[in-house]
Amino acid sequence: MKKHITALAVAMTLGCAAASQARADSITDYIKFEAGVGFGVAKDMGDGTWIQDGSPDNCEKLTFPAILAGFTGPVFQRGAWDVRWHLDYAYLGEQRASVMGVPDDQYNPKTHQIVDYDGERYSPFNGHGHLQGIPATLDLGYTYRDWRFGAEAGAWIYWQAWHESLYDLANQWDDLSHKTVAQVGFVAGASIERGPLSVSYRYYQVSSKWNPYPGLVTGAHVLMLRYRF
Incomplete structure (x- = not known):
């Protein structure tokens, strides 16, 4: 017993x-941890929104550093084909814009010229901001001789911060900042991977919503070196 x-x-x-x-x-x-560093280039709202190409001292900084951290794992695998999921945090920043501008009714963004200018002084506009968010994507890949080629797509919840100040013609400082709220956009990209190391490209879509003023960015192209632990 x-x-x-x-x-x-x-x-x-x-x-x-x-x-x-x-x-x-x-x-x-x-479930594996992944992290990445890289750089990006933002797409702005176009001439006439926080910038005036035909006005003095117009300046933009649309390139920025980018970091990413999150988790990834397999969904499906058959032969050389596989599908993975990614859930990350991404920080894209910062961007800047400044100009000695004129009122909207004295500027033509199509011709990039000042019109009907009556000789008033120029007004300094200064703005800066960044993007951050949580992208969730599915990544379809094909492995050939230990090299994996992937394409991914999904959505991200993001927050755009944009702080804009103006010294107006009445000699007063105005706060024209974009109100930061959670928004949803799409993400799409591609990657080349060998082992745990990969080089990836992603496009992050950003809304041009005014809240009550617009941000500067309507999209961001990001190139990144990532490592899967």
């Missing part, structure tokens, strides 16, 4: 250990 109890106890112990190992393996296999 004691032998049977001992054997049963050993079997249960081994079974629990195997189950624990299986659970540990499943977590490791299906």
Whole structure:
């Protein structure tokens, strides 16, 4: 009887250990940490919104550093084909714009020229901001000779911060900042990977919504070096 109890106890112990190992393996296999660094170029709202190409001292900084951190894992695999999921946090910033501008009714953004100018002084506009958000994508890949070629698409919840100040013709400072709220846009991209290291490109779509004033950015192209741990 004691032998049977001992054997049963050993079997249960081994079974629990195997189950624990299986659970540990499943977590490791299906959820991995990933991180990336890179740079990007933003797409602005166009001439006439926070910039005036035909006005003095017009200046934009649309390039920015980018960082990413999050999780990834497999969804499906058959032969050389596979699908992965990505859930990350991305920071894209910062962007800047400034100009010695004129009122909207004295500027033609189509011809990029000041019109009906009556000789008033120019008004300094100064703005800066950044983007941050949580992209969630599915990544379809094909592996050839240890090189994986992927294409991904999905959506992201993002927040655009844009702080704009104007010293107007009445000699007063005006706050024309965009109110930061959560918005939804799409994400699409491609990647080349070997082992845990990859080079990826993503396009992040951004709304041109006024709230009550617009931000500067309507999209961002981001190139990044990523590592999967």
